[in-house]
Structures are given as C-alpha cells and as structure tokens.
Amino acid sequence: MSTTGRVTGVDVWPELPYGEWNDTLETLHMVTQIVGKVRLSLTPLEPQWANVPLYLTARGLTTTPMASGPVTFQVDIDLIDHQVLITTNEGEIRRVPLTARPVAAFYADFMSSLRGLGIATRFVPSPSEVSDPIPFAEDTVHSAYDPDWANRFFRVLSQADLVLKDHRSRFRGRTSPVHFFWGTFDLANSRFSGRPVDPPPNAGIIQRLGADAEQICAGFWPGSR
Template sequence: MSERLNAWPTLVYEDLAPMVDYVNRVVQVAGKYTLDEPFEAGWGNIVLDVTPRGLSTPTLRQRGVTFTVHYSLLDGGVVIEADNGSRTVPLSEGSVAMFYASFCEAADELGIHRPRSSLICEIPDAPPRFEDDRVERTWDGHAARLIWTALNLAADGLEAWQAPFLGHRPRVGVMWGGFDLSATRYRAQPTVPPAHQPPFMQNAQLDAYVSVGFSFGDAKAPNVGMYAYIWPQPDGLGGRSWGVEGAAWHPDAGLVRLPWARLRETADPHQAIVAFGDAVYDAAVETAGWPSDLVGPRVEGWYMSRTPPSLVEHQHG
C-alpha cells in the first residue's frame, strides 16, 4: 500500500498553484506553433506529449527547418531541437516576458519564426500578452516534479482507456491553453456550438465527443483530479455510478469528477482511471445514443519480446 501511495503522490492545489500558473503560461509560447498545423477535430493537433522529463510539441515543420520544443520540467529548461542545431532556454529565473524574449531569440538563431501570436489564453486575470507578464517567477523543482508525475501517471491510465476505441481519437496530451490532460473520443455527429462561446471553443464543439482527462483545477475550483464530460450534454447523468468510489456528477460544472485523493486510495489507480473512463463512455451509450460497437475488446497485446519463436512460426504457418 505505501509503495503504491508513494508512486501516486499527494497533490495539494495550493502548493502546486504557483508553478502550475507559471508552466501554463510558458507552454503556451511553443504551443502557438501547433496552431499552424492541420486542424483535427476538437483541436486534437495542438496537444503536448507527456515525455520522460516534461512536455513536448509534436514535430513541427516550417519552410527550411524541422523542429520540436521540449519543456523539460525535471531540468528547469526548454530545449528547441531542430535539424540544424539546438538551443536551451532556462526557466529557473525571471519573468514570462524574459522567457519569451529569450525563446524568440533562440528560435531566430535556428531559422524558426517566432510564434505568430503572443496572446496569453484561457488564464483569468493574466496580462494580455507574454511581453506584458513581468512578474518575477521562482522555479520550484519539487513542484515541477509533482506536476510531471501527476501528468505522467494520468496519461498512462488514459492511454490504456483509449486503446480499444475504434473511432477518431487524437493522442492523449496536454491542452496547453487550459493546461489539462485530455483523452477524447469523437463520432461523426455534427453539433451546434453555443453562439456565446469564443471561436476556439466553437471549433472544439463541431462534433459530438466524450472527454476524459486530468486537471490541477484553478483558484475558483481547486479540484485536482480526473474529470469527464459528454458533448452535447445529455439528460440522465444524475444518480449514476461512475466506476470508481468517490467519482460523482457535478451538475453545476457539467463534469464528472474523481478527486486525486480518492483515486490514489484505490487498490489500483491505473485501472481505476480505465474504469472511470469506461463508465463515462457507458453513460454516453445509454443516455446519448453513442454506439457500443465503437469499442473493441481490451486485450494485453502481443509482445514479441516474450513470445516463443515456435509460437510465432505456428501462428504464421
């Protein structure tokens, strides 16, 4: 039990909030490059991958240069790696404005154009642009490791949940605007987004989807843990079981929530994430008419590293 709880550490919003706020802002800098990529349903093209040491953009291509940007949370730096060289920009001191200036300078040296937008998005009360955010920041290595650990553990569970889905499912990754880890399943059912939503949210709601993810919460709702919702939101979600003890429907927020504290107390938190996702999809099938045959069997897979050669010959004979 103690080994499992150590692997799934305690997460307290108030302790992590300063670093979450800082990382949320700086990942938007390189995140802007993904807006130039071909659009996938629900902005699936923009997510940052959870890597062994942080968060990374997908491979990006501009005329004459191919590159990635890796936010190494465990090292306190950002590596721009291109086919013609690499540059490292520190995160350990200074303001968001200072980081943005250093990042653009490093990108210019590699022949990479600076991000086409410097707007800070989806962060209440933030300055309008990176250049305007001059608050001095202190890098907290311990909090950075906890942030990465939570994202890494949650991503592992969400990837297992997504594996048998036969429909469109962008890769599991961090949506850098709201800084939440997202695993989304789509079906080809056009929907009408609310007219009052900003354009990026309207684009995200052009088709029906089921979303399961992880969030650190915010000052108004410091809910660290898993969340899920169904778009468009169907009736009949109240009073359901959500696969894991402690998971509950919150009608005011339009979310099913599974607090991290309850998740880490389960016998198998990894499997609990899968069970939580399965329960949300079952709700979509039962209340919103989602097809049950879009989910194939969940199997361990065929691992060649431990499959006897004789069995391989037999199966291919």
C-alpha cells in the first residue's frame, strides 16, 4: 500500500487513539526492536546508549549506516510503502514486507535477507524493556498490522520530531539528537547538565549506562497497555 497525495492541515496531526490501533502498535514495536537490535550489535557503545536509537526519515525510521565486515549497510522502516529495506554500499537491496503476519515470520524473512547480503549479526533474539517478552522466532501472538494506523503513527511521529528539534535548538549545552528508542517505543531528546550521577545500586544494565549523567528528557510516546 502506498499513501499518496498531499496531506491537509487536519492530517498533519491525525487522531491516534491508543485503543483503536494498539494491536498494530505492538507488532510494529517488535519490528523496531528487531531492527534496533541489529544497530545495537554492530555499532560502538556510546554514553547513554546513544548508538542504539533509530532516526526519523521522510518515510519512516532508519538505523543510519553501519558495517558488518566489508559491507556498509542501513536498514529503513518504510511506513509509507510498508516495508523494511536493507541497502548496502555495493548497490544491493532487500525488501521485507510489513503485513499482517506473525512477528516470527517477519523475523525469519528479515534475518534471511541479512544473511543473503553477507551481513552477520548476533544479538539476544527477544525483545527488551517489555513485560512478558516472547522470543522473536516464537512470536505468533503479535500479527496485526494495519497500514493506515501505522502511517498515522508515522505522521504524528514526524511532527513530534520537528517540535523536539526546535526545542533542542535552543539549548547551548550538551544535548542528544532527537531519536527514537525502540525499547520503550518513544521519541526523545535529552539535555545534560555536565554533572555525573550514581545510578541506584540495584539498577539494571540499561539504567546503569543510561542514567549515569544528570539529565532531563522531553519526548513523545504513543502509550501502552
């Protein structure tokens, strides 16, 4: 499905009632987790997990370029034509459709496409920062995908991205880019004071590495159960 034509002022911020699209949201969340874990596994660790997020494009979300051996590639989640694209610096491209099918089926096709391009990656093959995680290869629970709702989410996310970039531009200190955290499924920008902090002694690895500097965050999150 392609979403074509100019959007009107009403369409710029379309309604996104959680209860009407949460099934699609949960499937799309798993897709972003799979793509994001590839980025996590193949990029150098940065403070506050800055190497982990995805970034907005004019069509969806992207990993930005990364490398696996001699191959430089990126993964794009296209929420207009509803597909995940893997493109390489050698001119090759693979397309994995986003349709109403189990996450397990998407995961199998996506990993097969990576292997077909000579891309090797290793990561924990189950979602992070969610309750009751199901390994991707076994996830037949999340299978809903409505292209219209996915595109509505993208349009809202695109506008939130612009608002947060304007917000970010006014701060002269250290600040993160506006980026999309696939673990928590939110768009965020952080401002840092320059002072370190000690995470709680019982903090997990995500908080230990992400909350070791004094910061304040602003962002957009579509909700959860």
